Amino acid sequence: DAGITQSPRYKITETGRQVTLMCHQTWSHSYMFWYRQDLGHGLRLIYYSAAADITDKGEVPDGYVVSRSKTENFPLTLESATRSQTSVYFCASSETTGELFFGEGSRLTVL
Amino acid sequence: GENVEQHPSTLSVQEGDSAVIKCTYSDSASNYFPWYKQELGKRPQLIIDIRSNVGEKKDQRIAVTLNKTAKHFSLHITETQPEDSAVYFCAASIQDNFNKFYFGSGTKLNVKP
Numbered sequence: 756d757a758g759i760t761q762s763p764r765y766k767i768t769e770t771g772r773q774v775t776l777m778c779h780q781t782w783s784h785s786y787m788f789w790y791r792q793d794l795g796h797g798l799r800l801i802y803y804s805a806a807a808d809i810t811d812k813g814e815v816p817d818g819y820v821v822s823r824s825k826t827e828n829f830p831l832t833l834e835s836a837t838r839s840q841t842s843v844y845f846c847a848s849s850e851t852t853g854e855l856f857f858g859e860g861s862r863l864t865v866l
Numbered sequence: 867g868e869n870v871e872q873h874p875s876t877l878s879v880q881e882g883d884s885a886v887i888k889c890t891y892s893d894s895a896s897n898y899f900p901w902y903k904q905e906l907g908k909r910p911q912l913i914i915d916i917r918s919n920v921g922e923k924k925d926q927r928i929a930v931t932l933n934k935t936a937k938h939f940s941l942h943i944t945e946t947q948p949e950d951s952a953v954y955f956c957a958a959s960i961q962d963n964f965n966k967f968y969f970g971s972g973t974k975l976n977v978k979p
Contacts, residue, residue: 794877795971797872803965813966854900855912855957857909
């Protein structure tokens with residue numbers, strides 16, 4: 756049972772480059788989320804999705820794009836990376852009620 | 867949107883003592899309040915949760931209390947052990963068609979042997 760997996764786990768890129776972080780879940784959970792974790796800010800919601808082809812902004816969506824063509828995948832794209840987007844990114848999934856399950860995280864460094 | 871505040875940001879206790887972490891939320895429609903533990907370099911993992919129709923819930927050394935009127939909830943850890951050292955996050959969620967979870971800023975708990 757793979758659960759929820761993220762790739763890449765570590766990524767170094769340069770300012771202005773496009774970066775895509777992948778997220779895949781095997782549970783067929785309806786809801787998927789992207790959070791960023793920064794010291795002092797906890798976990799902040801970037802985007803979320805209630806089902807395939809249904810996405811909406813969270814607290815800090817600027818500079819990010821998401822898509823959800825299939826229930827199991829929820830990629831996050833930084834169209835033009837900035838240094839302020841250096842962070843640890845967590846993908847998560849849940850069913851309608853109950854626990855939020857996190858992936859292992861993707862550490863992104865923007866130089 | 868929902869705003870969750872968490873205190874303290876750091877907490878240091880002696881092994882065997884109790885630890886209490888407090889959170890407040892702003893949206894009275896929130897009805898699900900989980901607590902997550904995150905060890906260094908790991909993903910957050912659920913340790914206990916409570917729903918709005920319950921005032922208190924216990925699981926061995928961990929308990930959570932909820933005061934809906936005051937819009938605050940707390941995590942209580944008794945008989946702390948060094949392996950309890952981690953960052954703890956509270957969260958609030960409205961469990962309906964828009965199942966968003968909003969997190970507090972985290973509490974770094976250090977249990978000294």
